[in-house]
Amino acid sequence: MKMNSYLKNIFVIFVPVLLVSGLLMFADSYSGFKKQSTDVCLSCHEDKDLSMDKGGKKISLFVNGEGYKKSVHNIAECEDCHENYNPDELPHSKTQSEVNCISCHKESKPVETNVHAKVKCYECHTKHDIKPAKEFAKEQTKSCLSCHKQKNIQHYSQSVHAKNNVTCESCHQGGHSVKKISKQEVASTCGKCHGDHQKDFKNSIHSQVLNKGNKDAPTCTDCHGSHKIIRGKISVESQACLDCHLDEKKFPGDGKGSAKFVQHYKTSIHAAVEKDGLLEAAGCVDCHGNHVIDSPDNPKASTNRARLMETCGKCHKETVANFRKSKHGQELAKGSKDAPTCTDCHGEHDIQSTLLSNDFSKINLTDKCLSCHKDGKIPHKNFKGEEELITGYQNSVHYTALKEGNFDAPTCYQCHGAHEMESAANPESKISKKNIANTCGQSGCHTSQLTDYNGSIHEVGVSKGNNDAPTCNNCHGNHGIISKNVDNKLQKSKDIVTLCSDCHGSVELVERNDLPTKITETFRESFHGLALRGGGKEAANCESCHGSHNVRPSTDSLSTINKKNLPETCGKCHPGATEVLFTSKIHLTNPEEDSPGVFWITRFYMIMIFGLIGFMLLHNILDLRRKLQHKKKMREAKKK
Amino acid sequence: MSTIDKIKTDKLTAEELTAKENSEDIKYLRMNKSERIQHFLLFTSFITLILTGFGLKFPEAFWVRWIVYIIGENAFEARGIVHRIASIVMIGASLYHLYYILFVPRGKQLVRDFLPRKQDLIDFKDSMLYLIGKTEVKPRLGRFSYIEKMEYWAVVWGTVIMGATGFILWFENTFLKIVGTEGMEISTAIHYYEAILASLAILVWHFYFIFVNPDVAPMSKAWSKGYLTREQMEHEHPLELEELDRAAAEEKAAANKEAEEKAAEESASMKKNEESKKPDDESQASAENKTSETSGNNNSGKNEENPDTEVPEDKK
DSSP: OHHHHHHHHHHHHHHHHHHHHHHHHHOTTOOGGGSOOHHHHHHHHTOTTOEEEETTEEEEOOOOHHHHHHSGGGGSOHHHHSTTOOTTSSSSOSSOOOOOSTTTOGGGGGGGTSTTTTSOHHHHHOSSSOOOHHHHHHTHHHHHHHHOOOHHHHGGGGSHHHHTTOOHHHHHOOSSSOOOOOHHHHHHHHHTTOHHHHHHHHHSHHHHHHHTTOTTSOOHHHHHOSSOOOSSGGGGOHHHHHHHHTOTTTSOSSSTTSHHHHHGGGGSHHHHHHHTTOTTSOOHHHHHOSSSOOOTTSTTSTTSGGGHHHHHHTTOHHHHHHHHHSHHHHHHHTTOSSSOOHHHHHOSTTOOOTTTOSTTSHHHHHHHHHHHSOTTTSOOBOTTSOBOOGGGGGGSHHHHHHHTTOTTSOOHHHHHOSSSOOOTTSTTSTTSTTTHHHHHTSTTSSHHHHHHHTTSHHHHHHHTTOTTSOOHHHHHOSSSOOOTTSSSTTTSHHHHHHHHHHHHTOHHHHHHHTOOTTHHHHHHHSHHHHHHHTTOSSOOOHHHHHOSTTOOOTTSTTSTTSTTTHHHHHHTTSTTGGGOOOOSOSSOSSHHHHOHHHHHHHHHHHHHIIIIIHHHHHHHHHHHHHHHHHHHHHHHHHHO | OOSBOOTTTTTOOHHHHHSHHHHHHOEEEOSOHHHHHHHHHHHHHHHHHHHHHHHHHOTTSHHHHHHHHHHOTTHHHHHHHHHHHHHHHHHHHHHHHHHHHHHSHHHHHHHHHHSOOHHHHHHHHHHHHHHTTSOSOOOOOOSSOHHHHHHHHHHHHHHHHHHHHHHHHHTHHHHHHHHHHHHHHHHHHHHHHHHHHHHHHIIIIIHIIIIIOTTTTTOOGGGTTOEEEHHHHHHHOHHHHHHHHHHHHHHHHHHTSTTHHHHHHHHHHHHHHHHHHOGGGGGGHHHHHHHHHHHHHHHHHHHHHHHHHHHHHHHO
16 A cells, blocks of 8 residues: 555655646647646546535636546646646635637637627537547537527537538638628628529629619528528428518518519419419429519510510429410410410419400400400401401490300300411411311300201302301301391391302302302392391291301201202291102202203293384384374474 | 263254263263273272282382381281282182173173174284375274273283182292192192283283374273263274164164154254264275175174173263
8 A cells, every 4th residue: 555655645746747848849838747736636527516605606617637647638727728826725726717728729810809708618619628620520519509698609510511511611711710701791692502503693683773782682592591501492482581571671662573563463363372282383483583583674574574484384384385386475475565475364463264264254355355456456366358347346235244144155266266366367266267267166155056057058168178168257257256146247137148159159159169049149139138138037048948057068868958858948947848849959050951941931921022012112202193193293283 | 861961962953962072971981880990990909919910029129128127027028918819809800801791781782792703803904004004094893892802801811820829839848749749839820920920011001002003192081980971882892882873773763753854854863963073984985885784794793782780880
């Protein structure tokens, strides 16, 4: 035991002597044996219960010796840091002075003046178990968060940055030169990593306004948040935009760009769907872009007229593809200022479902189309090449029915297509000659008429590509389609004859298409025709015998004028005349061949009329002459 | 009694007749009441049929438009109805006329006088020669000249044709089954051309003789009054007048056997009368003799029956 204590003494005396003499060789500041050895200090301070009272507060005086020995400071003695301490006195010093780390760590001097000036070194680095800088850096964020308890900052740990080792230092610089990031600096700070986005943002209206000194202008963090940054759109909810853009103080008035204008978004179908949790709904950024947000007046902006097809097409792919092919789309692509783009019809923020919106009610839609297609504004020619009034639609049976509450009645788009509208000249168009019958006969509309029309001689002509052959609009008109029962072209049976005569009475058309000749003349002279001309109300017109949509040649067994069907056709008006003897053609276009009887009777009477009446006239003229002669003679005789 | 009407001239003497003024006052019955009613029905229905018929054929003609404008929107339907009513009136009148010429003595005589004879051809030839100036002799025509016979038979022919074709067109549903569509076409053609022929004939032939003819201008009143004046008789029916006069004279002679002298004076004065009136017609004497022979048959029958029909007329 003695030996042990002896050896102990030797060690206690000599080891420090050796160490100090060793240190003297390295450091001028060696202060000699005066300083208490660290072990001596620890002998007391390793006691976990060691504490003192200061100002009524119990302060622990415990030092983790083990930690100290592992720390980078393990070569330093306690007194190297804790200066002016007298270990023999209790407390060791009357004027306790702070440990001045900077005196050694001169490179950390900035910490004395920056935001962390009041933060003690140990608050980050701890007191005795100081880790090497490399190791410390690993856990730096933790130590930041241990002080920065604000919820906002605490959320950092859930952020996409936390998951990707973007630490506090990445943005706020290292611990000693840490600083607040001013609004102007945010973009460049984020841009260190997100260079592309920064570039976009710099071109955006937000950035421009920010640079002009508008404090309300947003930078990265205003939308993405500062610490709780989460990937993708979730972090940039429309709410972030609306927080500013719905503020009437910031965006006064009610023009474009005003808060009131943006407010409409809330009632739009895009917002409505989003509420239901469907992520397909469009938020602000979906249309306006995320970083490169700009005024629609800027041709590069995603909301610029010319680029809307692209922007809306991100979601409405098929619709926009159709629209691009349409006349509207083509003109728009050419840069026409008058050509409509998505928003012209659908509205801007207040985009509504076509089913729900008042603006999209069929009646209002008409006004929308007519606002451009007013008479004469955009030249419109009908199938005959004549200028036609589109506003005629407003007098049409379609529009009337619509106004009366029949929502099956069609408005512009039902015939022209909504997005795929084309001029009639385009064979793909819904209103091209070949397609128009199917358009009118679309399900829910004139299906039975279409069935009748299909297979008719007119339809056969149209499908063969004969432009002379009529389809729906040639008889019914285009926009001003009027019911047969109301006041219109097809009302009076007389007018149907005129209508048919337009083609069947035209020498040019008849010759070109090898149609039967003299059809209209013979009808006009027939009893049916005469009765019509005279105003007979029940007189038969073309349609009475030939049918309307299902006009077929007499050789067709389905034709109303097929010999088999004639008794029925004629029987409609001539009951009991079902076994009519069709001994001659109905239209006697060539009487000599068609009906020799009529031909010879006409000859006979012509001779009779000219011969007999001529004789009578001659006889009476002579008679008159003779009688006047005689009278004169008598008068002369009387005078004598 | 002959057809000489003596309502006002009962007391007329032969001397008085010689006076020119008086010759216009003497009236000769041309159409009795029944005939005038028949004629009235015929011409009113005829005009109606013409208007309503050509109104169908020429709906755009100005006069058709006027009528349609006046009648209004149902003009076309009204036209058809009126046309059919008029046709019934005309056919009714025709049927009565048929009864009249078959069973009524005056009617029997009428149709007998209307029957065409060889003499008509001769009259026609002479008339034409006279009209073109080849001869100065005017044929002496009887009660019904070739002109009137042509007209009468044209009306008969026309009524039958128009009636038949009209009925086919009227009941088209029935007749379609019988005559077929060609039959209908033929009927239509006949109905139309016959209408033109008939209207032109009336216009050129009939209207000339009753309106334009200087002898009767401005209008022959036979259709309303029923009488012709002596002057008109002399111009248009000299032969008839002659026979009437002779018959009257014979009758008078027979009736007044006692006053034979008077009768002799009378006949003498009559002859003088004629001679003084037509000094240039002496050359006609031969023709006169011939016609008197042929028309003698007519007149003999007529003379027998005339009194029956004349009685009511005379009372008037």
